[in-house]
Amino acid sequence: MKTLKTVLVTFSTLFILGCSSDDDSNTDDCGSFVWLDQVSDEGEAFAFAAAAFGQNATQSTCNSLVQASQQFIDALEAARDCVPSGERQQFQALLDEATAERDNLNCDQLTGN
Numbered sequence: 001m002k003t004l005k006t007v008l009v010t011f012s013t014l015f016i017l018g019c020s021s022d023d024d025s026n027t028d029d030c031g032s033f034v035w036l037d038q039v040s041d042e043g044e045a046f047a048f049a050a051a052a053f054g055q056n057a058t059q060s061t062c063n064s065l066v067q068a069s070q071q072f073i074d075a076l077e078a079a080r081d082c083v084p085s086g087e088r089q090q091f092q093a094l095l096d097e098a099t100a101e102r103d104n105l106n107c108d109q110l111t112g113n
Contacts, residue, residue: 030082035091038082042068042075046098062107069102 030038049068053061076095083091 035079035082038079039075042072046072059110
């Protein structure tokens with residue numbers, strides 16, 4: 001769960017920094033959106049699922065967290081080309097941490113809804 005907190009803190013930090021970024025590497029496919037805008041809904045859903053799991057660690061909340069984390073990872077992958085060069089290292093760390101967190105969840109060991 002410590003890694004999950006790190007993922008959420010990193011995402012929050014990147015969101016704050018990314019919204020004010022003037023970096024030059026957005027491609028035409030990105031439109032006028034900062035890459036964080038493209039993953040904000042999935043990031044928010046991931047945060048809510050993590051909070052629910054943290055408050056009530058059941059198989060149901062774990063499965064929801066796994067699903068939300070996968071959707072967040074998919075959104076990050078889709079936004080990869082929109083990440084400015086100055087944020088790529090932090091972006092990759094966020095993606096790696098989210099993937100590790102998802103991979104470390106074992107919902108089968110939990111019970112309850």
